[in-house]
Amino acid sequence: MATPRRVGAETSETRALLLDRAEELMLEEGYAAVTYRGLASRAGVTGGLVQYYFPVLDDLFVALLQRRSERNIERLQAALELRPDEPLRIVWEFSSDETSAALLTEFIALANHRKTIRAAILDVIKRTRSAQLQVLKQRWDEYPAMDGLSPEALLFLLHGIPKMVLLEEAVGMSSGHRDVLRFVEERLDTLEPRRKPARRP
């Protein structure tokens, strides 16, 4: 067997800095721009040092994905505590976040044929969906009949529609987007009436 490779501590400030810069780089230029040499020069360190913290490049991507995911779930739960009476709208708004969608798209692209990243992204999606589902089910009886739509199916739509809209917009497509968003939001207004008056068109 090989000599155990030395790896930097997870508590290192340098490591955190590298993750920050890597996330920027990924958003600005895509995952293909996240290279040892490119990230190193952006962070003002050597390529070898980046490798010291992330021996394989996928290690960096997985760490990035998990850090993002933890922050997102915290953000979600903070919103749910603040507005416990409108979980549907919170899920809807949460899935409409552009930065997260852009990063998720990058990761899905990466995951396509790299199994360590696929496993990481599956874990992240499952955890997020599960946190949302828990809240949804809790108030499920208070909603009127859903025409046979299960909580899981509704959650899929509340998550999937904004994501698909953002995915299409990333390539410049926009047909039907405005209409479908308005369609869903009208139904949300029925299910979770707003206190404030609706904005004028």
Next chain:
Amino acid sequence: MATPRRVGAETSETRALLLDRAEELMLEEGYAAVTYRGLASRAGVTGGLVQYYFPVLDDLFVALLQRRSERNIERLQAALELRPDEPLRIVWEFSSDETSAALLTEFIALANHRKTIRAAILDVIKRTRSAQLQVLKQRWDEYPAMDGLSPEALLFLLHGIPKMVLLEEAVGMSSGHRDVLRFVEERLDTLEPRRKPARRP
């Protein structure tokens, strides 16, 4: 300006062979496996020859995308001629095709930060959607009220939901999929009644 680079004819059989092998390679191992050297060895030629037909690798991807798209639109229109009374279900089934979805995912991933591919994919999506929309609008008056859903919005959903399902399944996620597919299909049965009896659960 640079010297005009020599490029192989589009009618070349070698070129067609390379596109066939490239599509296989892309489906089996992802776009990252489509390299000059890799494709060359799979097709039994040299890397230089692949470059003769596709000077930049993106040229190959764009050619692949366009060839697929033309075949898909032909397939779509053949189905519409065969079953002119159920355009909604045809769009729905068309968007549920796994091979096309897998390739589209690869291309969307590629398009993320490569503008020539983004332009090509936008063109392809617009052409496909436009062909579908034309048929939908033609029979729009025959459908009952859609609760304010425009043809464009309905088309977005009929296309987007199966695509999102396939996208999630590609990473191993499946929560709510069965429910949401059944939900939509029940509505399709109402809008476009089947002649044959429905299958038993």
Next chain:
DNA sequence: GTCTATACGGCGATAGAC
């Protein structure tokens, strides 16, 4: 624990010979 230096083979792309 942190970090540097160096080497290897594969990659896209170019220029030009047969």
Next chain:
DNA sequence: GTCTATCGCCGTATAGAC
């Protein structure tokens, strides 16, 4: 129409200095 040589960048591995 086909193929070779070459360039600079990539991920990765290793050896060793502080």
